[in-house]
Amino acid sequence: MSPDQSLIEKLFKLPGRFNLWVRIALITLREPLLRLAGHAALLLVIGLGVWLARLGWDTLPADAAEDPTAEAVTETISEAPQGVQLASIELPSFDIADSSEAGVPRRSELHTVFPERPRMEVIRYQVQEGDTVFGIAGKFNLKPESILWGNYDVLQDDPHRLKPGQQLNIPPVDGTLYTWHDGDGLRGVANFFGVQPEDIVQWPGNNLDPGVDPAEVDLEAGTLLIVPGGSRQLVTWSAPRITRSNPAVAKILGAGACGTIADGAVGTGTFIWPAPSTSLSGYDYSSIHPAIDIAGDTGNAIFASDSGVVVYSGWNDWGYGYVVVLDHGNGWQTLYAHLSAINVGCGQSVAQGAVIAAMGSTGNSSGPHLHFEMMHDDYGKVNPRNFLP
DSSP states (O other), X not given: OOHHHHHXXXXXXOOHHHHHHHHHHHHHHHHHHHHHHHHHHHHHHHHHHHHHHHHTBTTOOGGGGTSTTHHHHHHHHHTSOTTOOOOBOOOOOOOOOOHHHHSOOOOOOSSOOOOOOOOOSOEEEEOOTTOXXXXXXXXXXXXXXXXXXXXXXXXXXXXXXXXXXXXXXXXXXSEEEEEOOTTOOHHHHHHHTTSOHHXXXXXXXXXXXXXXXXXXXXXXXXXXXXXXXXXXXXXXXXXXXXXXTOGGGGGGGOTTBOOOOOOOOOOOSOOOOSXXXXXXXXXXXXXXXXXXXXXXXXXXXEEOSSOEEEEEEEEETTTTEEEEEEEOSSSEEEEEEEEEEEOOOTTOEEOTTOEEEEEBOOSSOSSSEEEEEEEETTTEEEOGGGTOO
């Protein structure tokens, strides 16, 4: 029997009225006393927890100094009673999940990217070593014709005239450029290049009033106009069709023209490669370069692609250097340009495969190669690669 039970039994054995009051008090106050004791125990546990937490505040991690709550923690520590030694506790660790695996990460950009605006004006470009008309056009997303049309005074529609150091006009869009002259009319200029006058007026780079009547446009001589979408025929300085019956037609080309009418071998109608190499160097066949440039070294043998008669042999004044032209007597003509040496003369009959010259880099040329053209009476100038094995 516990001491509490002995006490209660003794109290219930008290005599008379006192015994009655004690029994009533025990019955009525039992439950409130138990509730009070529970609250006291809870307060004791909370107080103990606060005291233990204060003991660990002196060993907070260094990162707490940078945390927004660090100041509040410091103030709390400063309120600790003097002389109390704060114990250290280890804070629980936790892992930060990789946000790149949780979804699309939000990244901070240090630089603002502005969208590229289309160019409206003509710019100047200095030709570099190794440049070609096709390469320059590709750099600016233009057609090669646009480069030639915009620089006739420099290139004269001939891509072989391109040289390092030249300054070229680069139009903002495919089309032509036109330098205004006294007496010009905008309608006439537009008609020549196959566009509407409004196409020229409304191009922002021309700095014209969009609402102006084209008939009233009067510009200062020398003003450079952009003609978007404009085109014209390219002027070609390569050899015309030279026949063995009329070789003198080539007199306009230079000193290599032949005056002697001669007959000789007739071609087979099939062709061989005119140089040891079959790879290209420089320009391929196109509308502005109706030939192929065959790679090789200075002095490499140049062969007659088919049998024929020499109708041009010597210097060409239009950038082709030393040239040989063969008339094959069956409607075909072949031209060999930029030669370093020539082995045949006017009127000479040659067989297919005969060595007629040596490869070089004469005339407007950036390096040794063979400029090879093929022309037919019915087809005009054709792509040699379609007829070579």
